[in-house]
Amino acid sequence: MAQTYELEASARERVGKGSARALRREGKIPAVIYGDKQAPLSIAVNAKEVFLKLHAGGFKTNVATIKVDGTPIKVLPRDYQLDPVRDTLVHVDFIRVTDSTKLTVNVPVQFINQELSPGLKRGGVLNVVAHEVKLTVTANAIPQHVVVDLQTADIGDSIHISAVKLPEGATVVEQGDFTIASVTGSSASQSAGA
Template identity: 65%
Template sequence: MSQASYELKAEAREQVGKGSARSVRRNGKVPAVIYGDKQPPLAIALSYKDVYYKIHGGGFLTTIATIDVDGKKIQVLPKDYQLDPIRDFPMHVDFLRVGKNTEVNVNVPVRFLNEEKSPGIKRGGVLNIVRHEVEFHCPANAIPDFIEVDLTGTDIGDSIHISAVKLPRDVKPVIADRDFTIATVAAPAGLKSEDSAAATEEGEAEAAPEE
């Protein structure tokens, strides 16, 4: 399930807009907005240091947080953030209020297990990862940290589809109209070249006129 929650201290902002946001940043804070749960948006300012370490610490967009806004505690899920394109500094964060029945779409990382138990990889096959993350629809308070793909028994040429992955309850792929591929076990480059050469020779032999 989702990682342990954490708490951030914040101040309410009376003014919004680009000028207000610049003023907040000059004071060493990060402008942010809390929205959703059928309530009006709430503009806030957060500690730059706290936001920077949470964003770059991993799992930021999949972890429920509590924001203490001048003594009032609000449960939220980070939905988006903007970084300075040059210095990688946090510029703005959007938070979604999390109620009892809140459901969200969120990208969850994929982990691959038991490569050593894959005959194809043992023979030199290459794990070709099609999706490093998969987007799921799930309750905001039950976001998985990751999903696991078991490579046991996979051979060269095999594909692993989402249907082969055991998902937690109420966690469903956003893509629901097809059994999409997460990864394949591809032939090593040397074997591909040999197969290609063999196919070429076979084709030439078939094309040659009989004597």
């Protein structure tokens, strides 16, 4: 299930390089809220708060409530820009959402029970093919991760998307039964078996 958080913001009257630089000197960054058949809304958000949310993980899959001068707007971060030298946030784009809004998001894959996998116990190696899976879900049901259980994975096994239990209502965007990971033998496991 999607996690949520709140941010305070103020509407921006002026846009452009000069006003953006002035905002950054004040510890804020420019942002824009798009979508829902409404005009784009230029806002300013606290740079430190957004930077911490960005580095906490799941930034583009967590729904936020932005209070623009007291008015709450549910949004999902769609894109952001970082300064190439200082690695600080420069700009963020948000998209308006409702609980029933259908979205396409990249959800990280989490592997569990690696210590129980017979193939990994014998020295096999987990080769991750897909670190993320592109899903279509509603905004109120964005999963934090897709879980792949490796408890029965042996050397030579491949884990396909069809073997993964997806959250209710989620559909995979990519066609076919693609491979998420495989367990292969290492030279150490082959020499141990000889």
